[in-house]
Each structure stands twice: as C-alpha cells, then as structure tokens.
Amino acid sequence: MSKLRTRLLTGIAAVGLSTVAVSAETIRWGGSTDLNSLDPYSYGSTFTLSFLNHVYEGLVRYDADLEIEPALAESWEIISDSVWRFHLREGVTFHNGADFTAEDVLASLTRVSHEDSPLRGNLPAYVSAEVVDDYTIDINLNGAYPLLLNDLTNIFIFDADWLRDNGAELPTDVAAGVEGYATFNANGTGPFVIEERVPDSRTEMVVNPGWWDTPVHNVSRIEFTPIQSAATRVAALLSGEIDFVEGAPIQDLPRLQAAPNVEVIEGSSLRTIMFGFNRQPNLADGRENPFNDSRLRWAIAHAIDVALIRDRVMRGSSRVAGTLIAPQIPGYTEELDEPIPFDLERAQELIAEVGAEGLAFELSCAFDLWVNEEEICSAVISMLTRAGLAPALDIAPRAVISPKMTNGQSDMFIFGWANEPMLDSFSILLQAVHSASGNGGVFNWGGWHYPEWDDLIQRAAVELDRDTRLGYQTEVLRQAREEMLFVPLHQQPMAWAVSDRVEYVLQQADNKPRHWLTRMAD
Amino acid sequence: MIVFLIKRLANAALVMLVVALMAFMIFRFVGDPVELMVNEQTTQAERDALRSRLGLDQPVMVQYARFVLNAMQGDFGISYRNQQSVMALIAERFPATMELVLLATLISLVVGVPLGVITAIHRGRWFSESLQFLSIIGVSLPSFVIGILLILVFAVSLGWLPAFGRGEVVQLGWWSTGLLTHSGRMAIILPAVALSFYQITLVMRLVRAEMLEVLRSDFVKFARARGVPARLIHYRHALRNCLMPVVTMTAMNIGALIAFALVTETVFQWPGMGLLFIQAVTFADIPVMAAYLVIVSFIFVALNTIVDIAYAIIDPRLRDANG
Numbered sequence: 001m002s003k004l005r006t007r008l009l010t011g012i013a014a015v016g017l018s019t020v021a022v023s024a025e026t027i028r029w030g031g032s033t034d035l036n037s038l039d040p041y042s043y044g045s046t047f048t049l050s051f052l053n054h055v056y057e058g059l060v061r062y063d064a065d066l067e068i069e070p071a072l073a074e075s076w077e078i079i080s081d082s083v084w085r086f087h088l089r090e091g092v093t094f095h096n097g098a099d100f101t102a103e104d105v106l107a108s109l110t111r112v113s114h115e116d117s118p119l120r121g122n123l124p125a126y127v128s129a130e131v132v133d134d135y136t137i138d139i140n141l142n143g144a145y146p147l148l149l150n151d152l153t154n155i156f157i158f159d160a161d162w163l164r165d166n167g168a169e170l171p172t173d174v175a176a177g178v179e180g181y182a183t184f185n186a187n188g189t190g191p192f193v194i195e196e197r198v199p200d201s202r203t204e205m206v207v208n209p210g211w212w213d214t215p216v217h218n219v220s221r222i223e224f225t226p227i228q229s230a231a232t233r234v235a236a237l238l239s240g241e242i243d244f245v246e247g248a249p250i251q252d253l254p255r256l257q258a259a260p261n262v263e264v265i266e267g268s269s270l271r272t273i274m275f276g277f278n279r280q281p282n283l284a285d286g287r288e289n290p291f292n293d294s295r296l297r298w299a300i301a302h303a304i305d306v307a308l309i310r311d312r313v314m315r316g317s318s319r320v321a322g323t324l325i326a327p328q329i330p331g332y333t334e335e336l337d338e339p340i341p342f343d344l345e346r347a348q349e350l351i352a353e354v355g356a357e358g359l360a361f362e363l364s365c366a367f368d369l370w371v372n373e374e375e376i377c378s379a380v381i382s383m384l385t386r387a388g389l390a391p392a393l394d395i396a397p398r399a400v401i402s403p404k405m406t407n408g409q410s411d412m413f414i415f416g417w418a419n420e421p422m423l424d425s426f427s428i429l430l431q432a433v434h435s436a437s438g439n440g441g442v443f444n445w446g447g448w449h450y451p452e453w454d455d456l457i458q459r460a461a462v463e464l465d466r467d468t469r470l471g472y473q474t475e476v477l478r479q480a481r482e483e484m485l486f487v488p489l490h491q492q493p494m495a496w497a498v499s500d501r502v503e504y505v506l507q508q509a510d511n512k513p514r515h516w517l518t519r520m521a522d
Numbered sequence: 523m524i525v526f527l528i529k530r531l532a533n534a535a536l537v538m539l540v541v542a543l544m545a546f547m548i549f550r551f552v553g554d555p556v557e558l559m560v561n562e563q564t565t566q567a568e569r570d571a572l573r574s575r576l577g578l579d580q581p582v583m584v585q586y587a588r589f590v591l592n593a594m595q596g597d598f599g600i601s602y603r604n605q606q607s608v609m610a611l612i613a614e615r616f617p618a619t620m621e622l623v624l625l626a627t628l629i630s631l632v633v634g635v636p637l638g639v640i641t642a643i644h645r646g647r648w649f650s651e652s653l654q655f656l657s658i659i660g661v662s663l664p665s666f667v668i669g670i671l672l673i674l675v676f677a678v679s680l681g682w683l684p685a686f687g688r689g690e691v692v693q694l695g696w697w698s699t700g701l702l703t704h705s706g707r708m709a710i711i712l713p714a715v716a717l718s719f720y721q722i723t724l725v726m727r728l729v730r731a732e733m734l735e736v737l738r739s740d741f742v743k744f745a746r747a748r749g750v751p752a753r754l755i756h757y758r759h760a761l762r763n764c765l766m767p768v769v770t771m772t773a774m775n776i777g778a779l780i781a782f783a784l785v786t787e788t789v790f791q792w793p794g795m796g797l798l799f800i801q802a803v804t805f806a807d808i809p810v811m812a813a814y815l816v817i818v819s820f821i822f823v824a825l826n827t828i829v830d831i832a833y834a835i836i837d838p839r840l841r842d843a844n845g
Contacts, residue, residue: 042605179605232686
C-alpha cells in the first residue's frame with residue numbers, strides 16, 4: 001500500500017488537493033453525540049454539561065483527583081444550618097467583557113431553580129439567595145444539606161445583564177414552543193469562547209485569553225464535530241482527520257491500539273451496571289411476585305458469571321463490581337466490593353428451595369444505552385437459563401423501554417448509576433435505594449420500601465459531619481447487599497483515543513474531557 | 523391542464539393528511555419523549571406536568587388535529603431535542619439531502635446509461651457479462667457497507683477524500699451549497715457514489731433491456747440497411763427511445779433515494795434530513811418526525827405529479843384523457 005500511496009501522492013499534488021492547514025494548537029474532536037444546546041440549563045445531558053464546562057463555570061469544580069476545589073467562589077462558610085455564605089473571586093470577566101459579581105450568581109440560581117427549568121432537580125435543597133455585597137452571596141436552603149458544593153459543580157453561572165438584555169432570564173420552556181436565546185448563544189467565564197455553532201455539524205471554540213485561571217493547556221482552538229457512526233469515527237481518527245475521540249468503540253480498540261499514529265487511553269468509569277427487580281406484591285402480568293424472596297435474588301446473583309462477562313462480552317475491559325458504587329465514590333468500602341461468587345450449584349439449590357424452576361419472566365434492556373448492553377443482557381439470559389429459570393429478553397430502543405422500566409412494569413431490568421454530578425453515594429441512595437416517597441426514590445423502579453433504610457438516608461441528608469454521614473450511607477449499602485437489592489455487575493469501561501498530535505490529555509473516572517488541561521505536541 | 527393540476531394538489535393534500543394520521547398512530551409506540559427530556563432528579567409529578575404541557579397525554583386524534591391545524595398555519599412546533607423551530611431545522615437540512623440525492627442521480631445516469639448501452643450492443647461478450655455480474659454487487663451490498671468500504675479505501679488508506687461531513691458550505695439565501703468550495707466538492711464525492719450504486723445498477727439494466735428490444739425494431743433494421751454508422755444508430759436513434767422509461771424510473775426513484783440517503787447520511791455524518799430523522803427517532807422527538815414524514819410524502823407526490831405532467835406533455839394521447 002505504501003508504494004501505491006507514494007505514487008498517488010504525486011498525483012494528488014498535481015490535482016491540487018488542498019490540505020487544510022491545521023495549526024499546532026488546534027484539537028479536532030470527533031464526538032459520539034452532539035450537544036443538545038448551548039444552554040447549560042437545558043435538559044441535563046451529562047455530555048452537554050461536560051462540553052459546556054469549557055465555556056461556562058460554576059462556583060466550585062472538581063480537580064484532577066475528583067475533589068472539590070474553588071472556581072468562581074474562593075471560599076465559603078456555613079453560617080447557620082440552612083445558610084451558606086460564598087465569597088466570590090474578584091477580577092473575573094465574562095466573554096463579553098462584563099464583570100462577574102454576586103448579581104450574576106443570583107440571576108443564575110434564580111434561572112436554574114425556576115419551576116420550568118429542566119435542571120431544577122440538580123439543586124434540590126435550594127430556596128433562595130441573597131446578595132450581601134458585590135462579591136459575597138448567601139444561599140438559603142430548605143434545611144441542613146451537606147452536599148451543596150457537589151450540586152454546585154454543575155450549576156454554571158450566567159451574566160445577569162446578558163440574560164436580561166436578551167430576554168433569557170427565564171429558562172427555555174420547550175412546551176411553550178419558544179426558542180431560547182441561550183440555546184444558540186453563549187457568554188460564560190470559562191477557558192474557551194464559542195466561535196461558531198452549527199447543530200449536528202460542528203461547534204468551534206477558541207481560547208479565552210482573559211481567563212482568570214492560570215492556563216496549563218496550549219490548545220488555542222477546539223473544533224468539535226459529532227460523528228455518530230462509530231465506524232466512521234474510527235476511520236476519521238485513523239485517517240488523521242480528527243485528533244480526539246471520547247467514545248472509542250470497544251470492538252475497535254485492538255485496531256486503534258495497533259495503529260501507529262493513534263494512542264488509546266482506557267480506564268474504568270464511575271458508572272456501575274447492575275440488575276434490579278420488581279418488588280411490588282404482584283408482577284405486571286398479575287402473578288404473585290417471586291422476586292420478593294431474597295433467596296431467588298441471591299440465586300440469580302450466583303448464577304451470573306461476572307468474570308466471564310468481563311472476559312468475553314466486555315473483552316476484558318470492565319471492572320467486576322461487588323457493590324453498587326465505584327471505588328472513587330465516598331461511601332465505598334473494599335469489604336463490600338467483594339464480587340458475588342459464581343456458584344451454579346448454589347444457585348440451582350436456592351431456586352429449588354424457592355420452587356422457581358422454570359420460572360418465566362422478562363429481563364428489560366435497551367440497545368446500547370450502556371456499553372455492550374445488548375450483549376450483556378443476552379449473556380445473562382443464557383446464564384439464568386442454565387441455572388434453571390426461563391427468562392426472555394425484552395429489548396427495545398431506549399425511548400420505548402425507558403417508560404416501561406420507570407413505570408415499574410419490568411420483572412427484572414438493567415440499571416446503571418454513576419453518582420454524577422454529586423460524586424457521593426448519597427446520590428444512588430436517595431434516588432434509587434430510598435422508597436418512592438417525599439423527595440426520594442425517583443429511580444426506585446421496582447417499588448421497594450425498606451423503612452430502616454429510608455430513616456438512615458434521611459438522617460444522612462441533614463448530617464453535616466462527613467464521617468457520620470458516610471457511616472450511615474455505608475450501613476445502607478451493607479444492608480442492601482445482604483438483601484441483594486441490586487445484583488451488581490461491573491463498572492463500565494471508558495476508552496478515549498487520540499492522534500499523535502496530542503501530547504497529553506487527562507482522563508478521569510467521570511469520563512468528561514477537560515481540554516483546559518490538554519497539551520498538544522509542538 | 524388546470525383541472526388536472528388542481529386534482530393533483532388535492533390528491534397531495536389528502537396523501538399528506540393520511541400519512542400524518544398514520545404517523546401519529548405510530549408515535550404511541552416510539553416511546554416517551556418526556557423521559558428523555560428531563561433531568562435525572564425530576565420528580566414524577568414534574569414529569570406528568572411536562573407531559574400535559576406538551577399535550578402528550580391527549581388522545582391520538584386530538585394531538586393529530588392540533589398538529590394539522592398548526593401545520594396549516596406553517597407552524598410545525600419546536601424540536602424536543604434541539605429546542606429549535608422544526609421548520610427552520612428542516613429547511614436547514616433540506617439542501618444537504620437534495621444536493622446529495624441529485625448528484626447521486628446524476629452519477630447514476632452518467633454511468634448507468636452508457637454502461638447499459640454497451641452491455642446491450644455487445645451482448646454476450648466477456649466484459650458485458652462481467653459488468654452484469656458486478657452490478658449485482660451494487661444491488662446486494664447494503665449501502666452502509668459500501669459507504670464504510672469507500673471510507674476505508676479512499677479516506678483511511680489513500681487519504682484522498684474526507685471521511686465525514688460536508689466541508690465548507692456557502693449560503694445562497696435560504697439554500698446552502700457545498701459545491702462552490704473545494705472541501706465541499708471533495709466531501710460530496712464519497713457519499714454520492716455510495717448512494718448511487720444501487721441506482722446505477724437499475725439504470726444499467728433498464729437501459730439494457732430497452733435497448734435490446736429497440737435494436738430488434740424495424741427502423742433500426744432499415745437504418746442498418748441504409749448504411750447509417752453504428753454509433754449513430756445506437757446513440758442517436760435507439761437510445762432516444764429507451765430514455766423515457768429511464769427518466770420515469772429515475773424521477774420516481776428520487777423519492778427512494780431520499781429514503782436510502784438516511785443510511786448514507788448516518789455513515790458519512792452528512793447533515794441532511796435523513797440524519798435529522800434518525801436522531802429524532804432515537805430521541806422520540808415527535809414534532810420533527812411528524813414534520814419529516816409529511817414533507818417527504820409531499821416530495822413523493824410532487825415527483826409523481828411532475829412525471830405525470832411530463833408524460834402528458836410528451837405523449838399527446840395522455841393529454842386528452844386528462845385534459
């Protein structure tokens with residue numbers, strides 16, 4: 001091929017094919033999906049928010065070790081149980097030149113907590129805010145809430161005057177049928193400025209020379225193109241048309257690793273995949289619900305060979321899990337992360353004890369919402385059949401299967417949780433383990449209700465001492481494992497691929513690209 | 523002729539209404555857009571409130587009636603995914619798809635017609651038979667396989683052409699064209715070729731079949747007897763008679779090409795209507811899906827009407843029957 005290529009290159013020169021001159025500090029990013037809009041308060045797609053973090057910033061942010069550090073706020077203190085005071089950074093300007101003051105924080109918090117805001121649930125404890133002076137603001141909560149900082153990492157700050165001048169003080173309401181100004185225009189404090197946005201085609205950002213932080217990056221321009229077809233994305237990287245891919249398909253990793261001009265960066269993400277069960281008195285078809293017997297749930301746990309799934313389905317790239325959270329999440333203990341041993345005889349014993357031989361039920365999964373989801377579910381179906389049950393695979397596109405799962409109509413379902421953006425086990429405990437009452441259990445699809453756990457979780461919700469709080473949370477996780485509430489599977493792998501024009505890019509377990517830390521080769 | 527046109531317009535309107543009705547009946551099965559639109563922590567009460575604000579809890583006929591009433595005023599609503607006006611979205615994407623489809627049709631005619639003539643004239647020769655055999659590949663290989671193969675050969679191995687995207691485009695009022703810039707011209711080659719494979723085969727075989735029949739007719743015999751050069755017989759006289767069915771089929775197949783373009787657009791990340799529709803289906807973006815189906819059905823009807831009018835112009839016998 002190389003001889004042919006040399007001969008043809010002279011032909012190319014003659015034909016006059018232009019090579020687009022790419023400056024050394026431009027990174028061309030081929031995304032697996034496009035961002036929904038330029039408005040960080042539009043419906044909370046994690047990818048959109050991580051992209052817009054290049055343009056907008058919050059009061060605090062996560063550092064390289066996923067610890068919270070100051071961003072637009074320099075320091076904070078808890079004045080009373082439900083009031084936090086933030087001291088803001090001085091000398092910060094927005095991309096349009098306006099100064100950053102407490103008024104901007106107030107306008108942003110008001111906009112995100114409005115009843116029409118899709119991101120309202122990201123700041124559940126918020127009641128109101130008061131400007132104390134230009135660089136001090138008090139945030140009033142509905143009670144003691146230890147995780148305010150975690151929530152604030154994802155609440156990005158707008159310029160109050162810009163919102164007012166462009167009629168964007170209220171969040172964009174899709175139901176009203178009105179386009180919002182912030183959907184197509186951006187004005188933040190971040191390290192990059194949006195230069196051009198063509199939805200589904202490309203988004204271009206240039207570096208912000210007036211950024212308040214000390215740049216460690218030498219990226220001066222980011223050209224983002226969504227390339228949804230995985231094969232095309234890989235081809236574009238191999239042909240040198242793009243430099244960075246944040247969603248390298250698992251099956252193409254060996255090919256990418258073998259290519260001389262491509263480097264693959266792999267890791268284990270925060271997202272844990274597990275299986276949940278219907279726990280109402282009856283199943284959706286009216287039969288008495290056998291999954292309420294914990295012996296059957298343990299039998300299923302023993303029947304699934306997680307190591308085999310890792311080796312064959314995930315091609316060795318996932319991390320087997322024994323608990324519902326990843327190691328980086330506060331509340332994690334190693335003793336709870338002991339993988340459930342694969343024991344087919346024990347599983348068959350338990351199934352016989354419960355009298356569930358030949359039990360027919362459905363496992364609900366979507367195509368490709370999680371990595372290799374379809375293959376995982378097919379493998380689990382065979383494993384459970386081998387143990388003596390009679391499961392059937394109920395698989396459909398995400399838009400179709402999601403309502404079924406969330407409405408508690410699935411017998412057994414696949415479930416994934418990353419604990420983002422909170423990065424604390426309180427996230428899964430409140431959203432999924434808590435019963436569906438009050439402010440909790442929005443993701444309690446099976447309808448389980450354990451009063452002792454609810455009590456512990458509600459105590460953790462207002463416990464400001466971190467160790468005590470984590471103690472409660474770990475206790476709930478321990479009891480949840482004894483009860484086999486969810487059958488844990490693994491932490492999802494994440495794979496990025498870069499061309500040789502990129503010298504260094506930081507990959508953290510939350511799988512979010514942060515190009516203000518990226519260095520291009522000279 | 524006027525009566526004919528009016529009847530056809532009424533026909534088009536009826537077709538669009540029926541398509542929209544069927545679309546709305548299908549939308550019950552595409553899933554719940556609210557689930558995909560809200561943040562993880564949204565409560566059930568808030569989801570229900572959003573659902574009723576969007577009108578998604580209404581019965582199918584009510585939603586359909588509202589859609590039709592709004593559509594007649596030119597308002598197709600706002601996309602749930604992009605939060606952009608649907609009409610604007612489709613208008614933005616329409617030129618990309620049309621350019622791709624028209625170029626693919628052009629390629630299929632430019633390549634398919636001469637190939638069809640050659641295989642007809644030199645029937646039984648080795649290159650005719652191998653061309654026929656190769657053409658089977660064109661019909662049997664799925665278009666995304668052809669697309670990926672082209673990308674692998676021309677973009678990855680040879681590095682001649684871009685693997686994705688439309689390149690630089692120039693805005694001419696409402697239309698955006700990639701044909702005026704170098705990168706745009708380079709970018710349209712692979713997708714158009716991938717899209718045209720199927721059509722080339724059809725055109726080639728149709729021309730071949732027609733030519734074989736025409737070559738047996740009397741006037742060709744007489745022309746040969748008269749000593750008219752073979753080239754003139756084949757390309758001036760015989761080919762003319764073959765072209766009408768080819769034109770008919772091509773015009774009507776433009777509609778099918780728009781449908782096939784969906785796959786090609788996904789492979790090449792071509793920002794056209796097909797890619798928009800696929801994304802809308804994945805996201806249960808009902809306004810975009812409804813608008814797309816209505817507009818595509820209009821295109822089909824319009825094409826059929828143009829073909830019928832062309833027939834009436836060409837063939838006087840049809841004129842009297844309709845006029």
